[in-house]
Amino acid sequence: MRIACPFCGEREVGEFSYLGDASPKRPRYTVDDGSDPAALEEAFYDYVYLRDNVAGTMREYWYHGGGCRSWLIAERDTRTHEFKSVQAASGAGASRAALPGE
């Protein structure tokens, strides 16, 4: 597998490390924000443990530790290892956390 880093060009997969599925969103939570504790617990359970485990095209996080040290979001077919796209992941983290049920 070779990954086309948007900053460094096509590099060998050994330069990258893998975080996993990019689709789970961390539930938005602040102390005493009035959200239903049961719904929040359910949302966190889903976020931490449950995975779609897609057989097909999957959006996923890669980290280019052996290069520009950027977090990337790639679309890759898990059946063939073919990359469809690779983009910078800036702004994909906690700032886009979801409300329960979102």
Next chain:
Amino acid sequence: MKYSIFSLARAAMTGHRGWTRAWRDPAPKSRYDVIIIGGGGHGLATAYFLAREYGIRNVAVLEKGWIGSGNAGRNTTIIRSNYMLPGNVGFYELSMKLWERMEQDLNYNTMVSQRGIINLYHSDAQRDAFARRGNSMRINGIDAELLDAEQIRKELPFLNYSNPRFPIMGGLAQRRGGTARHDAVVWGYARAANDFGVDIIQNCEVTGFQRTNGRITGVETTRGPIAAGKVGMAVAGNTSRVASMAGLKLPIESHVLQAFVTEAIKPLIPGVVTFGAGHFYISQSDKGGLVFGGDLDGYNSYAQRGNMPVMEDVCEGGMAVMPMIGRVRMLRQWGGIMDMSMDGTPIIDRTPVDGLYLNAGWCYGGFKATPASGLVFAHLIARDEPHREAARFRLDRFRRGAMIDEKGQGAQPNLH
């Protein structure tokens, strides 16, 4: 036909032309009491124990390819019960006891060879951790022996003892561990289950579930619909795919694990050896090839093949602990798809869908578990309650915070 020295001698007299098929190749019936999806070791063992222990013989095992074509034929054939945590210890020891009597039970030569397993340690901290594991095993009546460097040197003189960064300081041995012939395990269970009347149906892929009022009442397959009282899943890396047909989302990711074998050489390695400073383990097959492996590739995959960085990593581990391995040529390399659970421990439980039972999350420890997995899964399906030794392998343990995380890695499946 019962296999024995006499049947062998009789067949030898007639040029080995008298052997008959070991199992039938039936067309699917319209209905079974129990359908097992997945004709690997676990699925076939489940069917065998359903028939033998629980008297349920109207059973079909559905396999999308040929039996044993998945991970049952792709593993590195190691058997052991050197686990530490409650929930695992009893289960894997039950499995070891079943391995020890498997050939008599099945009347089949599965080449179970208790040649021992030694996990090497390379630091004081690792020695303490291994001593703790060994103590946990011994408290539970499992054999474990902590060896020092001199004992290791005597038993395994070919290892690298001059590695200053990761010196071999000793090892934890389980003498009852060893290897078995993986294909023979599949064939042995298939033959024994077939003798009880179980239908083994190959080239029959499940494409959907039939449901009545929410309850599973059968499966759709590439060979037509088949009704069932209960359906059990034992499909390893394809667990999420099959479960999604029933609307389930599971705490599982599918990852690729590679394994390797060298050309055959004369007997060299007496048992199984694992390198504690990298992830590398090795044994020698009865044919003479050195069988070895290491880490997962680390990314989600259904492709049954891996990539170069892990091959390099595994070979570096091999060269570090056993430099002579550099003189043999690699013969083959392959990949299998592991159902990695979120805590590294299997799930054997009912599902939220009535009539559907789950046997999954084996990570890369499924082969050694084959007989016990079959027994406890059959128990679950027959009795609708977990077997005593699998009582903690529940699907809801993640929600309850009752994980069994042997490596302490947390909910990151590619690290287990």
